[in-house]
Amino acid sequence: MEEVKLLQQLETADGVRREVAARTEQKHKAEFGQFMTPSSVARFMASLFPPSALRTCRLLDAGAGVGALSCAFLDRWVTCGFGFESVEATAYEIDEKLRGHLSQHLAAYSRVTPRIITGDYIELATADGLDDRGYTHAILNPPYKKINSRSDHRLALRTVGIETVNLYSAFVALAVGEAALGGQIVAIIPRSFCNGPYYRPFREFILERAAIRHMHLFETRNKAFRDDEVLQENIIIRLERGGQQGTVTITTSTDDSFSDLITHEHPFDRIVFPDDAERFIHVPTTPEKSAIELSPAVRFSLADIGVKVSTGPVVDFRLKAHLRDMPEPGAVPLIYPGHLSMAGTLWPVPGLRKPNAIMRNDETEKWLYPNGFYCVVRRFSSKEEKRRVVASIVDPAALEDHSVLGFENHLNLFHENKRGLPEALARGLAVFLNTNAVDEHFRRFNGHTQVNATDLKLMKYPSRDALIELGKWAKQKGNLTQEQIDAKLETLSK
Template sequence: MLKEIETSRLRVSSTTDAEHKSQFGQFLTPEATARFMAGMFLPAGQVECRLLDAGAGIGSLSNAFIERCLSKSLSVNKIFIMAYEIDSALYSELKNTLSHYTKNSGFQYEIKNEDFIESAINRIQFESEQGFTHAILNPPYKKISSASRYRLMLKDVGIETVNLYSAFVSLAVLLMERGGQIVAIIPRSFCNGPYYKPFRELLLSRCAIKKIHLFESRGTAFKDDGVLQENVIIHLEVGGTQGCVEVTTSTDDRFHNIESREYPFNRIIMPDDREKFIHIPSLEQNGGISGIAERSLAEIGVGVSTGPVVDFRLKEHLRAMPEAETAPLLYPAHFSGPHIEWPKVGIKKPNALVRNSETEKWFYPNGHYCVVRRFSSKEERRRIVACVVNPSDFGGYEVLGFENHLNVFHENRHGMSENMAKGLSLYLNTKMVDEHFRQFSGHTQVNVADLKIMKYPTREKLIMLGKVADSVGESQDKIDAAVLRVCNK
C-alpha cells in the first residue's frame, strides 16, 4: 500500500503549485521517511492504540504506522486513528488511504477536515476524552505572527511559540496520555535560539527524549518539494524517565547507511545551560571541544555583542568613503578570510560613519577585537568564521563602528590584548568548534546567544594561542593541530 501512496505523493507534489504549498506550510512525507518514523516507536504493551496524525496529508505516516502494527511488531490488537488535514484538496486521497484498512475488524479511523490548532485547544479545555497513546507528525512549517489569533489561542493552554510546527508538537504533547509516544519530523531550528526556548522547556518538562535522527545532508527529507530546511526526527515519551538518548544519522532519506550511538543526557543538554539548547553530537567527532574548553566567556573576562550600528537607522550619517569627521564602519564585506580590507572600493556598503553627538554612542574605541560574521556564505566550510581587528589597520582613528551583521568579542566594550584577540580567533576557526556548533544549530546564522553558550579554553591558553597564531597560517589542519597542541599542554 505504501508504494501506491508514494506514487500518489509524487503526483500530488508535482501538480500542486508552490503558492498552495506555502499557504498550508505542509510538505508530504516520502515513503522511506514514513517507514523509518513508524519504526521508531517502541513496543509498549498496549492492546488498544489511539493514534494522532495531525497534518496527515494523504496518509503516508498513518499508513506506515498501520503496516507496522499489522506486522505484529507493536503488539497492538485495536487501532483508532484520528487524522487531521485542513487542506480539502487532499481529503479524498487521505480517505482512500485509511479506508483501505476498514476490512480489518480492529481498525477504525476518523478524518477531521478542520483546523488542528483550534480543535486541539477545544479538546484540551473542554473535553475529557482519553488521551492518545501514539502520535506521528509531519507538521506544517510556517511562522506565527505575534499578533495572530493562533498566538492568543495557544497562550490559553500555556503554549508560547512562533511556528506552526512547534505548536502542533506542543499540542500533541498535551493530548497524550502518560507513557504515550510521539515521533515527529521537524526543522532543527528548535534546538537553539531564544524564540524556541518555551517550546524546549515544554518538551523537557513533560517528555523524555528517547531518540533523535539527524540527516547529514541538508534538504534531503523533502527534496522533491525543493525544501532546504535541515530536519531532524525526534522520538518522545510523555511522562517518561529521561535516560540516555539514542542518536542516529543517515546521509539522506534513503536510510541505507544508518549509524547509531547512545549518549548520556548531559551531552544532549548541558546541565548548566539556562537556554536548554539541544546538542546533537556528531558520530564522527573525536571528543569535540570538551577536552580543551571548559570556561565560559565571563570566566575568561570576555564579552560578545552584536555590532551596534544598524545602518538604515543612521542613513543620513553614512558615507561611501572616509571624510573629515568620520570613523571607519566595518561590515562583513570588509573581511576576507582572516584579513580586513578597509576602506574597500566598489562595495555596495558605506565605509564610514560620521562621528557626532548622535552617533558617538554606537562606536567602540579603536583596539584589538575578535569578530565573527553572523552569516557565513554557502562556499565556506565552517559556519563560524572569525577575524581579528587590528588597530594599526585604522591608524589615526580613535573609534570604530561595527555593523549589525557582525558579532564582536570585547572586554567591557573595549579592545583586548593582541594575543588574546588572535588566540580567540584561532580557537573559533577550528574544526572542533565548527562541529560543536553544528550539534545545536541547524542553520548558517551565528547569534550572540550561540557564542555565549559555548565553552572556551582558559585565558592563559588563549593568550598562548595568540603568540603562535601568525606562524600557523590558514590551513585548517594546521589551525586544528596548533590549538590541540597548545590546549593539551
C-alpha cells in the same frame, strides 16, 4: 491478501502526494506551510515507534496531508509491527484539496476507526484547555510557517502555556500536551528549534513534559523534502510523554534512502548540557569526545576570562536610510563578513555589494562600538563549507582614524563591556577559535549552520593568561598555517 493490498496504501498515498505537490502552486504551499512526507521518510518514522502490546491504539496525525504518515504507521501495524486489536485514527487536515485523498486512504484499513477533522488544529486543541486526550501515538509532519506575535494562533497557544514562533513547534507542543502518559510522538521538523532564544520556551515546554528517546539527522539538507525543493535542515525526533530521561539514540543518514544509517547512543548530558540555561539541544554525531572536551587547558567560561560575546547590533534593513556604499564625511565604518578574513580586516572594499559605512547620528549612535581590537566570528555558513567557525581580527589600524564603528548583524563580536579587547587577547581568541579542534567540536554539537552568540558563550576557553600568550605568539609569528595553529593548541598550559 488483505495485508498485501493494505501495504499498497502507502505507495498509493505517495503517488497522490507527488501528483498533488506537482500541481499545487507555491503560493498555496506557503499559505498552509505545506510540505508533504515522502514514503521513504514516512516508513522510517513509523519504524521508530517501540513495540506496543496495547489493545487499542489512539493515533494522532495533525496536519495529515494525504495520509502518508498514518498509512506508514498502519502498514507497520498490519504486518504485526504492533499488537493492537484496533486503531482509532484522528487526522486533522485544514486543506480541503487534500481531505478527500486522506479519507480514502484511511478508509482502506478495516480495523481502523478514522476520524477526520476539518478544522484548525491549534484552535480546536486549545479551545477547552490543553488536556490529555488519551493519544497513545502521534506521528507528525507539521506545517512550517511563522506565527505573528499578535495573531489568533499565538494568543490561543498562550492560553495553554505554549509560547512559540512557528506552526511546527506549536503542533509538536500540542501533541505532547494531548498525549497520554507514556504516549509516543514521532515528528519530522526543522532543526531550528534546537538553539536560539526564540525557541527556548518551546524547548522548556517539551523537556518538562517528555523524554527525548531518538533523533535522526540528515547529513544532506535538501533530501528529506526534495520534491518541494526544501533547503531547511530537518530532524526526526521521538518523544515519550512523561518518560524518565535516559540515554538518547542518535542516527544519521546522508539522505532519505537511509542506506548508510549510523546509530550511536549518548548520555543526555551530551544532548542538553546540565549548566545550559538556554536548554540548547545538541545532536552529537560521534560518541568520542572531542579534543576540546578532553583538553585540561580548555575549561574556562567567557565570564571567567572577563570577555563577552554579542551579535552585531546593526540590522541593515532597519537602518537603510543611514547606510552608505562608500565612506563620506559623517560616516563611520560598517563591518560585514565581506570585510574580514582569517588574515584580518580589509576596509573599505569597493564593489562589495554591501554598504561600507553608516552615518553617525542620534539614530545610529546606540548601535556603534568604540574603535579597537575585536575578535569577530561570522554567524552563517553553508553546511557544505569546510569550516563552521571562522574567526577574524578587527584591527583599528585598518579603519583609518575613526573613533567608532558598526558591526552588522551577521557577525558575533567578542568585547569587554562594549569596548575593544587588549590586542593580544583578541588575537589569542581568534587563534583558538580557528583551530580545527574547535571547529570539529562545534560541528559535533551544533550541526546547524548558524553560529549564535549563545553557542560561543556556552563554549569553554583557555584561561585569559593563556589566550594572551597565544596572541603574543601569533603576532610575533605573523602569517600562520593551520598546522602551526593546531600544534600550538596542544602546548597550552592550564
